[in-house]
Amino acid sequence: MGVQAQEIDVVVLGGGAAGLMCAVEAGWRGRHVVLLDHAERVGKKILISGGGRCNFTNIHCRAENFLSENPHFAKSALARFTPADIIALVEKHGIRYHEKTLGQLFCDRSAMDVVTMLERECMAAGVRVVTGTKVLSVKHDAKFVVETSAGTFRAKSVVVATGGLSIPKMGATGFGYSLAEQFGLRVAECRPALVPLVMSGEDASAWCDLTGLSAEVVAVAGTKRRRGSFREKMLVTHRGLSGPAILQVSSYWRAGEKIEIDLAPNVAVFAPMLAKNARRDASAAVNALRAVLPGRLAERWVVLHEPKDWTNASLATLEREVHEWHVSPAGTEGYAKAEVTAGGVDTAELDAKTMESRKVPGLYFIGEVVDVTGWLGGYNFQWAWASGVSAGQAV
Numbered sequence: 001m002g003v004q005a006q007e008i009d010v011v012v013l014g015g016g017a018a019g020l021m022c023a024v025e026a027g028w029r030g031r032h033v034v035l036l037d038h039a040e041r042v043g044k045k046i047l048i049s050g051g052g053r054c055n056f057t058n059i060h061c062r063a064e065n066f067l068s069e070n071p072h073f074a075k076s077a078l079a080r081f082t083p084a085d086i087i088a089l090v091e092k093h094g095i096r097y098h099e100k101t102l103g104q105l106f107c108d109r110s111a112m113d114v115v116t117m118l119e120r121e122c123m124a125a126g127v128r129v130v131t132g133t134k135v136l137s138v139k140h141d142a143k144f145v146v147e148t149s150a151g152t153f154r155a156k157s158v159v160v161a162t163g164g165l166s167i168p169k170m171g172a173t174g175f176g177y178s179l180a181e182q183f184g185l186r187v188a189e190c191r192p193a194l195v196p197l198v199m200s201g202e203d204a205s206a207w208c209d210l211t212g213l214s215a216e217v218v219a220v221a222g223t224k225r226r227r228g229s230f231r232e233k234m235l236v237t238h239r240g241l242s243g244p245a246i247l248q249v250s251s252y253w254r255a256g257e258k259i260e261i262d263l264a265p266n267v268a269v270f271a272p273m274l275a276k277n278a279r280r281d282a283s284a285a286v287n288a289l290r291a292v293l294p295g296r297l298a299e300r301w302v303v304l305h306e307p308k309d310w311t312n313a314s315l316a317t318l319e320r321e322v323h324e325w326h327v328s329p330a331g332t333e334g335y336a337k338a339e340v341t342a343g344g345v346d347t348a349e350l351d352a353k354t355m356e357s358r359k360v361p362g363l364y365f366i367g368e369v370v371d372v373t374g375w376l377g378g379y380n381f382q383w384a385w386a387s388g389v390s391a392g393q394a395v
């Protein structure tokens, strides 16, 4: 081999939110930590997150805000490191933030503040950060041997924090999943999540020219066992539907299923048309719908749903249809547009308190690579921080 392997305590693979937090926690505990990333800098996804302002947590974060084959798995880590803990760290670094909506906390200035905070913490905790490094192999004998383009490391613990498959052009890889499989760990099937949905055929020609129009809706997807229902904005795009409501339900949707959209939550849109002497025709229906939808969306919806007559029964049907608009997405925009990857390393393989593999002691998985996927709104970073800290306290 020539050059001798460097003996350290912990190798963290991946310098995203989870890996950086884990390295900091382990470093403060006196562990000799090396954090490796193949990108030229750490925290690239943090930098583009939240429209450049990083929605770094959600003050309402609970295990119910996550999808996983085991919905209880995230509880322990989320209790160990809470939104109050990340807020304390952010405040320690003098970063100013604000609540935008629904408990979502964003930096006032820039996501760069969060990356700088983590880099400073790494430095203070004595973590060695090595970027632009290719991981060539990870083997296990008495210890882990991590062979990289920057040399070979022998460590008691390896933490895999290489993230998911979303946004491949930013360096996302399936490395973590392959490594899990190499060590005999099951990986739950991966799919793009928090992703725009695509329409095809008649739906596409009916709606996609209305690109840019938006409305507050309740969108519902999934089955009884896995059901997501969200009251947020929906946006029509040139390929289908997006906006927070749609991104949220995309995580619950599976190919072939319908999603249901209430275009007028809590409003009896056509009730005024039931009144004696009220006008009953398409333009009256459009007017009524305009109270809750942008004009062009209201017009299109009425054209496509216009009843043969305007009896009370027809108006009741129209009312029902506006609250139960069924859309059959042809697919999603895929990993290129997905904020996260759902699925991942099976939580049954991991200890919920430490994120350590049950089969391979010393091997840990944290962050997005694990089968824990948060809602839109700061939940995914909270999972990255919390799972990172849990492993950092154990390595």
Ligand code: FDA
Pocket: 013, 014, 015, 016, 017, 018, 019, 036, 037, 038, 039, 042, 043, 044, 045, 046, 048, 049, 050, 051, 054, 055, 056, 057, 133, 134, 135, 161, 162, 163, 164, 166, 167, 171, 172, 173, 175, 338, 339, 340, 366, 367, 368, 369, 377, 378, 379, 380, 381, 382, 384
């Ligand atoms: P992450 O992907 O951040 O980090 C993985 C690291 O591993 C990367 O640095 C990568 O370079 C490295 N790596 C990968 N393969 C490797 C290999 N083979 N060898 C070495 N290194 C390797 N969430 C949220 O809560 N609030 C928000 O505002 C947003 N906004 C947002 C916007 C956009 C556009 C996206 C795509 C995503 C978000 N998210 C979000 C989701 C959030 O970014 C995501 O959940 C976390 O970044 C996951 O953190 P991880 O550390 O697990 O992976």
